[in-house]
């Protein structure tokens with residue numbers, strides 16, 4: 124059965140396609156005037172604007188593991204990884220304003236220093252993931268890490284235009300000015316923390332999944348992050364998505380990943396797990412550690428079923 128989430132993602136990106144083409148800008152945009160934002164949002168279906176994908180309720184910043192934190196909205200957030208070589212952000216939310224008013228204060232609340240941000244690693248080129256990157260580049264001199272395909276995608280005038288929950292078009296969101304290119308199977312060592320890069324095209328041409336080392340009370344865990352959940356529109360892209368998913372699963376099993384998380388925290392119960400983490404005694408097992416078998420179940424029974432269903436509907 125196709126989940127509501129899949130429907131919403133499909134809707135989100137199908138709608139995005141009809142908005143137009145992209146005129147890329149490096150300028151920091153101001154928020155849209157209220158009437159412009161309202162008019163743009165009114166063109167989107169209620170099913171999208173009232174969904175979790177557009178829910179900008181700020182979640183309480185949360186420590187997930189010894190070295191690993193979440194800050195953000197219900198719709199999307201950033202993971203903050205504290206390493207012995209400085210802080211690495213995984214994704215940067217929708218806009219420069221999100222960076223300034225959600226990520227930075229969230230980090231300060233967690234006792235982290237935003238001026239320690241050395242890298243922003245972008246999983247894919249939709250504005251809910253890269254929108255704040257330029258801010259960190261400009262304010263803190265952070266280096267932007269992403270795959271070349273995705274750099275081209277965010278700078279491509281023909282790329283689909285998304286409307287964000289504030290009524291901005293993705294064309295109005297500043298892109299980073301420069302980046303360091305990542306390739307499949309790159310292993311990045313940020314001091315004591317290792318991040319493995321996996322090229323998993325499908326959701327977007329350069330979508331990137333990650334395997335990240337984490338520690339919980341000194342115990343080692345391996346986090347698998349699937350870099351783009353929503354299904355694309357074309358048969359070809361869905362076939363690529365399926366191929367990438369098979370590759371991701373192979374690596375998840377080779378690396379014995381026992382945690383899976385998404386930058387969309389409503390996905391795979393991250394919000395509930397974070398609530399539990401904050402309420403329970405620190406001696407209790409971390410609810411994020413689900414084990415390798417559960418990750419395989421999620422890949423087999425949710426992600427793969429959804430994309431196979433979409434492929435047969437397009438065939």
Ligand SMILES: [Zn+2]
Nearest residue numbers: 247249326351
């Ligand atoms: Zn996306």
